[in-house]
Amino acid sequence: MRIGELAEKTGVSRDTIRFYERNGLISSSVSDSTTNNYRDYKDDCVVKLKFFAGAREAGMSIADLRSIMDSTADSCDPEVGRRVIQSKITELKERAGQIENVIRFLENVKNGSG
Amino acid sequence: MRIGELAEKTGVSRDTIRFYERNGLISSSVSDSTTNNYRDYKDDCVVKLKFFAGAREAGMSIADLRSIMDSTADSCDPEVGRRVIQSKITELKERAGQIENVIRFLENVKNGSG
DNA sequence: TAAAACAATGGACAATGATCCACGGTTTGA
DNA sequence: TCAAACCGTGGATCATTGTCCATTGTTTTA
Incomplete structure (x- = not known):
C-alpha cells in the first residue's frame, strides 16, 4: 500500500511515518511502477x-522501539533478542510502579493531606 | 538552604532546579545576607x-506538574484543585493501562509469536 | 484533459526538557 | 589570605519528537 493508505489505517500522519522510517522503525520497498518512485508498505507496517x-x-522512546525492531530481525540472535525485549519489559514494569507511586501521592494530596 | 544543598538532597541538578523554578514549579526567597543575592529554599522544596x-x-510533563502545584496553592479553590488532580490521576491510570498492553505485546513477541 | 489529490525529498521550524558555558561576585576552608 | 568551591544571571546549545513547507513529479477524478 502507499503511504496515504497506511496513514489512514493507523492514524499516524504521513510525516510521522516518514520520520519513523528514516529512523529505522519500519521499512518499505520501491513500487513496481516504472513511472514513479512511490514507496510500497506491507501489511506488517500497520x-x-x-x-x-x-x-x-x-x-517508550524511538530508540527503545528501534532496539526492539532490531532485536526481532532475522539477523539477530534470538537469545539476544529475548534479552533486549525482557529488559524493556522490566523498564515498563518499573515505570508502572512509578506511576502507582505518583497516583498514591496525588490521592493523598487530593484528600487533604497535601 | 542554598541550591547546592537542595541539589545534593534531591539528586536534581542545580541547573534543573533553576529551570524548574523559572517554570514555576518551586519558589525561593532571597537570603537574609546583605552581601549576596543567594536564594533560600525551604524544606518543602526537597x-x-x-x-x-x-x-x-x-x-508527567512540566506543564502537568505546574498545574498540580497551582491547584494546591492557597489561592486556588479547593474543589477546582481536586478536579485538576483527579484528572491527572485518570490520565496516569490510562497510561498504566497502556503500559500493560505494551507489556503483553512484548511478552508475546518474546515467546515466539512475533 | 485539467484540476485536485497524492507522493518524495530536503530542509526549516517548533515545543519540551534539560544541560552547559562564561561572567562576575561570594563564601569557605586550608 | 588566597584558592577552591559556590552562587546568580543570561544566553547558547542539545536531543527528542515531531510538524510544516516548497518544490517537483504522478495519479486520480470530475
Missing part, C-alpha cells in the same frame, strides 16, 4: 505503527 | 523535587 502509537503513549 | 523526579519518570 501492525507495527499501531504498536508504536501505544508504546509511545506508554513512554 | 519533597517537591523528589515528587517531580518520580512524576517525570511516570511521564
Whole structure:
C-alpha cells in the first residue's frame, strides 16, 4: 500500500511515518511502477505503527522501539533478542510502579493531606 | 538552604532546579545576607523535587506538574484543585493501562509469536 | 484533459526538557 | 589570605519528537 493508505489505517500522519522510517522503525520497498518512485508498505507496517502509537503513549522512546525492531530481525540472535525485549519489559514494569507511586501521592494530596 | 544543598538532597541538578523554578514549579526567597543575592529554599522544596523526579519518570510533563502545584496553592479553590488532580490521576491510570498492553505485546513477541 | 489529490525529498521550524558555558561576585576552608 | 568551591544571571546549545513547507513529479477524478 502507499503511504496515504497506511496513514489512514493507523492514524499516524504521513510525516510521522516518514520520520519513523528514516529512523529505522519500519521499512518499505520501491513500487513496481516504472513511472514513479512511490514507496510500497506491507501489511506488517500497520501492525507495527499501531504498536508504536501505544508504546509511545506508554513512554517508550524511538530508540527503545528501534532496539526492539532490531532485536526481532532475522539477523539477530534470538537469545539476544529475548534479552533486549525482557529488559524493556522490566523498564515498563518499573515505570508502572512509578506511576502507582505518583497516583498514591496525588490521592493523598487530593484528600487533604497535601 | 542554598541550591547546592537542595541539589545534593534531591539528586536534581542545580541547573534543573533553576529551570524548574523559572517554570514555576518551586519558589525561593532571597537570603537574609546583605552581601549576596543567594536564594533560600525551604524544606518543602526537597519533597517537591523528589515528587517531580518520580512524576517525570511516570511521564508527567512540566506543564502537568505546574498545574498540580497551582491547584494546591492557597489561592486556588479547593474543589477546582481536586478536579485538576483527579484528572491527572485518570490520565496516569490510562497510561498504566497502556503500559500493560505494551507489556503483553512484548511478552508475546518474546515467546515466539512475533 | 485539467484540476485536485497524492507522493518524495530536503530542509526549516517548533515545543519540551534539560544541560552547559562564561561572567562576575561570594563564601569557605586550608 | 588566597584558592577552591559556590552562587546568580543570561544566553547558547542539545536531543527528542515531531510538524510544516516548497518544490517537483504522478495519479486520480470530475
